[in-house]
Amino acid sequence: MKKVVHYINQFYAGIGGEDKADHRPEMREGHVGPGMAFQQALKDEASIVATVICGDSYFNENMDSALEEVLGMIKSHNPDLVIVGPAFNAGRYGMACGAVAKGVTETLGIPVVGGLYPENPGADMYKRYGYFLETSNSAAGMRKAVAAMSNLALKLLRGEEIGSPQEEGYIPKGIRKNYFAKERGSKRAVDMLIAKIKGEPFTTEYPMPVFDRVDPAPAVKDITKAKIALVSSGGPVPKGNPDRIESSSATKYGKYSLEGINDFTPENGETAHGGYDPVYANEDLDRVLPVDVMREMVANGEIGSLHEYFYTTVGNGTSVANAKKFAAEIAKDLVAAGVDAVILTST
Amino acid sequence: MVKEIESAGLPIVHMCTVVPISLTVGANRIVPTVAIPHPLGNPALSREDEKELRRKLVRQALKALETEVEGQTVFEQ
Structure with a gap:
């Protein structure tokens, strides 16, 4: 056996x-x-x-x-x-x-x-x-x-x-295998073209690879004058998770004010993420969203300022389509607020 | 999310523990962190030492944002 x-x-x-x-x-x-x-x-x-x-x-x-x-x-x-x-x-x-x-x-x-x-x-x-x-x-x-x-x-x-x-039914491995086709290439190509013109379904023999890449944005010229925003997929939320962001397969993101928060404590923050042990984040959310040291760095001039809101979702089984949609909206908001650079934390 | 924000023209640094995932999704500036449930902390340390560790990680992230990169770059400590 x-x-x-x-x-x-x-x-x-x-x-x-x-x-x-x-x-x-x-x-x-x-x-x-x-x-x-x-x-x-x-x-x-x-x-x-x-x-x-x-x-x-x-x-x-x-x-x-x-x-x-x-x-x-x-x-x-x-x-x-x-x-x-x-x-x-x-x-x-x-x-x-x-x-x-x-x-x-x-x-x-x-x-x-x-x-x-x-x-x-x-x-x-x-x-x-x-x-x-x-x-x-x-x-x-x-x-x-x-x-x-x-x-x-x-x-x-x-x-x-x-x-x-x-x-x-397996995910394509990205390898090519030679085989003998019943009809020659020119005939197959013309058949495919005709199907396309008629609006009928056809299957390409050579799918184009998808290169989903973004060029790096230019570096920040002077970080001591820059406005930095915090974004996270680790699910940091104000205590009580006011918008009920789901612990997995999130359908929404949150935008929350950092006004008055200089340091996270068990009383003012927690995580909504269901894909990791929440004990450490609930004890001190700075471990996921480093607000305490960012405040300190603003005070001593290491960075210009901290954007007054943070943006958060739960990256646990969340679809790529949703993550993309959230981030497109977040990016728009960040640009409108004059943010210069972003720190995104993941768990 | 990283790519979508960067495509709006904003430099972005991804702070995460599982660097291979970050490389797969296409982040360009990556700073490796401590552990999955506490990327920017370590509960085994004293409060002061933990904060110092977080300071170092954030400074590394700021350095990444100030650095011009050609392609995907991992900024090790």
Whole structure:
């Protein structure tokens, strides 16, 4: 029987939520959490011999050493294939799954199957190191993800040929594969053109890469005269979260006055973010939004001034489209207020 | 968010712990921070030492804003 090792985070292992996200790498025999459903789908063709677990924050804050430890654990079982996740739209979990996939591909040379929502930052970064099935953005899609991932894992274990991303449902790995087409290129091109003219659907054979990059803005000439604004995706809000910014998948941002705030305390600020342990931010929000030292720097002339408002949202599973929309509005406001430069903090 | 604000012509520095994510999303000025739940602090330190750590990180961010960059640049401490 073929051997599979499964990588999951502390949450899916049932160890705990954000308060346990600093959990160090650990290995358990057999399947754990979602591994049970994978084992059922893999039937008697493959066995999940071990599950490697690591806390999401621990992995991302100690990427090199955590990866080395995780790879050592995986290697000790000499598996035929590794399953990672699925991580859906969980950013740190997706990054960990991707890094494990890269490590396994480069050092063990065995196939990796994972599951990610396409907007997960791990997808863009690590898609070429494994077959990452495209999943929904939350664990509600677990059943579908397990079925699709198991199906592809079995194909790989049997040595069957893997079809195109469209056929199999995985995120394109960015590699090209030669094949013999039924018709010659000129005919295919003209057919496509005619379909386009008729307004009918057609599929390009050569999708253009998307380069979503912005040129760096010019540096600030004299920071001691500059007006600086604070923006954060770490969810800092006035105590009580007056606008009820959601703890994940935020649909709004907040703009709040800093008037009268020289230092954050447990009484005047907290975080709305549900994607990290809030204890430290709730104790002292300066740890996310450094108002105390910014005030000090205005007073001693290190910077010109601090913009009187800060802007905040929760970057936890929040769609790229929403983040873009919030930031476009924030940018407009900043320009109108004569702000010279921005510090954006993320958790 | 970083890109959208920068595209309005404002220099912006991204202070974050998971630098690979910042590089993937396309921030141009990046200052690595302490930890995910407390990027600009460290509860293990005394109040004074923690504030000094925050001062250093913000000064690094200000330095990044004053520095012309050609492309993505990580400003290590």
